[in-house]
Amino acid sequence: MEAYVKSTIENGIGAIEFFHPQSNSMPSAQLKNLVEEIEKIGKNDDAKVIILKSGGEKAFCAGASFDELISIQDFETGKTFFSGFANVINAMRKSPKLIIARIHGKAVGGGVGIACAADYTFATENASVKLSELAIGIGPFVIGPVVEKKIGTSAFAQLAINSTEFYSAEWAREKNMFQDMYETTEEMDAEIQILAEKLANSNPEAMRKLKEMFWKGTEDWDKLLSERAEISGKLVLSDFTVNAIHRFKKK
Incomplete structure (x- = not known):
């Protein structure tokens, strides 16, 4: 199958799938x-709440494209590359609609950022x-601010420093990255639908004000995440990182 991003709106529930x-x-x-x-559904009055999910049955999101990462050869290209997830996170936090994330499989790098940028995560x-x-x-x-905001500095540091290890969904739930966790996707989807229907029948203005309260203190994130993208854009050009990427590629 080819890559896609698509959206639907039904009974007040917007669904975005990548x-x-x-x-x-x-x-x-x-x-x-x-x-x-995200911006389109956020502006559509027919949608009162947004469900964000990915297709397939395995990984939720493996993060930024590694094929694209290894092709970076100059700072501007690097900054643009690392700004990709910054733009997604900022779109999610600035959306006037509450966003429910559906995490059905492994989340790596930017995928963790999406899970943390949602207002409620299953x-x-x-x-x-x-x-x-x-x-x-x-x-x-780039994703550091939203991950740290969601799970705290200590848990974020644990993830960032021990960078070769996967942490279980139970660990993520205990750290409040996930609000609810289920054994099967069928159970999860049923509960997502129940919550989404409740929110679709709630006061849109009240939900918008509630979301503004949740994200208070992040008003400078357009600038902050851009600055963070610059840090990564410079590091990716270093000899150390170039060699590390090539070693990773050979695995």
């Missing part, structure tokens, strides 16, 4: 399309998480 054949990794073009769909027991950036010579700088 897919990429490489474990739902996200090239820059895919991230741009995702931002556009997961299955298969949804282990990892921040692998340090292992290839960079760091989770």
